Amino acid sequence: MKHVLGAVCGASCLLLAVPATAETTLTIATVNNGDMIRMQGLTGEFTKKNPDITVKWVTLEENVLRQRVTTDIATKGGQFDVLTIGTYEVPIWAKKGWLVPLANLGADYDVADLLPKIKDAVSADGKLYAAPFYGESSMVMYRTDLFEKAGLKMPEKPSWDFVIDAAKKLTDKSAGTYGICLRGKAGWGENMAFLSAMANSYGARWFDEKWQPQFNTPEWKTTLTTYVNLMKEAGPPGASSNGFNENLALFNAGKCAMWIDATVAASFVTNPKESKVADKVGFALAPNTGLGKNANWLWAWNLAIPAGSKKTEAAEKFIAWATSKDYTKLVASKEGWANVPPGTRTSLYQNDEYLKVAPFAKLTLASIDAADPNKPTVKPVPYVGVQYAAIPEFQGIGTQVGQQFSAALAGSMTVDAALTAAQSATEREMKRAGYIK
């Protein structure tokens, strides 16, 4: 018996032996989006230039990555050297001292070329805490063939009234065509990203200047009523479980006449390998109600260095490489201009070769310019962020409110009940966090 036990333990120890680590190995955490996968594929070009650095990738789904990275950074675990984080995290984490300011990106990095709105979103106290990898806003994508058939013409800056009217006219439920596809899946980054941006265009806001939640205002009631009614009449069935990917699948399969979502989707819906309607898509700015704000958001995925990393120098070298103008040229030479990461640099939107292959480029830039994280809505607000409020409590609150609104869309709750529940949940959390008494 002793021999058996000994042998088993010995075998287990051999199996469990941990391999030794290399000298300067960068561990990079990222999300599984097309542009990031492309960057992963081009890592060889970086290591060729920097033979003393090796790169390990950790690719995870967005929510898993957020939890994983937050745990590590809050406990100073030091498991990652470069993180992919959103514009929501950058100001919060910079304030907590969790990120290393990027001061040595090199002389030829050209910080001034970064789009001003995006640069503001990743800076705090005048310092750059993350480098934008790709940026996005949201816009209307629509089917030119269906519009033509119905005798409709999409204006460049459509109003909500036009969009609602067109959506109803273009809906043909018997043929499986729906006038409009919008996000309905609960989550602060899912339905609330869209609804917060829509609410801004109706003059609503998350909090007043004293951090008092505003879901009991008529602006929010109009927003939610309009959204629920529109989706009931012209939306696809089961919309309350649709997020970006579900709507992308519906649009690409030719089921939606309009879709309002991230500008980054433009390259997917116009790609014949992915979309059945690739040559029949037009673009327009997100709708407005004439109050001076469009229903579009602002987001960027950025590369940052956590304070726990011991390989700051190598990490900064990588970030400078991956977010540089040269990287854009590298992607263009390998995979074509249509596949370069969009929405971060002014020079890209002055490049004729890019403009030639990206019919959506002009509108992407116009959408990014139209969003202002410092003045997201009509009335003044105490927070920064268009489709979110950059405070740590927002993730939890946003998801709770998202669940109420998703229930209203599914019909298991009335609009009034959803707004009341959202108001009391937000008030409770804000009191607990000490923003209000």
Add this chain to the structure above:
Amino acid sequence: MARMATTRRVMISTAAAWLFGFLIFFPILWMGLASFKTELEAFAIPPSFLFFHWTTENYATVQERSDYLHHAMNSIIIAGGSTLIALLIAIPAAWSMAFSPTKRTKDILLWMLSTKMMPPVGVLVPIYLIYKSLGLLDSRIGLVFILCLGNLPIVIWMLFTYFKEIPRDILEAARMDGATIGRELVYVLTPMAIPGLASTLLLNLILAWNEAFWTLNLSTSSAAPLTTFIASYSSPEGLFWAKLSAASTLAIAPILVLGWFSQKQLVRGLTFGAVK
């Protein structure tokens, strides 16, 4: 007449069993089929069942992008190691509780089960800090240890139930013949409990193989098993259903094959002592 009725009943119940089996297997079948479609066909509405352009390009892409063998090896070591250690601890524990119970045995068993009542995320931060201090983050040994601890209550409970079914008279007879505790355990108890042991081992192996919370949170790259391999194909912005299906098919293939070959043992073990 009676025979006709019986035949009909058998036919109906057979058909019902096949239908039920098909329904349960359908998601796996659909995943397997989607892995051979192009991304465009993977989300086609209406979906095509068998008549589509079959392609293996997703498997090629997955293999090119990620090191499947590295992840698979980690999964085998982590699931196998944690199961083995859990069994080594659980066999004597369950044996003593089944054959020499004390006043507190029931309380201990319940206490063990109570550790499974809290969601693991509740102890994520303390565990993460301990692992950081011990240098166990992203190590196979760290994952083996946490999965072993996580599954230990279930393993002890299962073995305890199996051991309780073994008549004490047989053990007493062995003792009369002069068997020591060790010999009793190896030559009498173990052979009788083999179906139970086998099903416990298999179930624990499957649980450890599929465990995603700890493996995702405590590993980065060196110790990352197949759960992180799958997670790396799930995307919030972009349709990679066919590639995700290919990655998932590859990830479940080893455990599916193992389950297929050992289903007899598994069923026998799970129904052990069910009919008196």
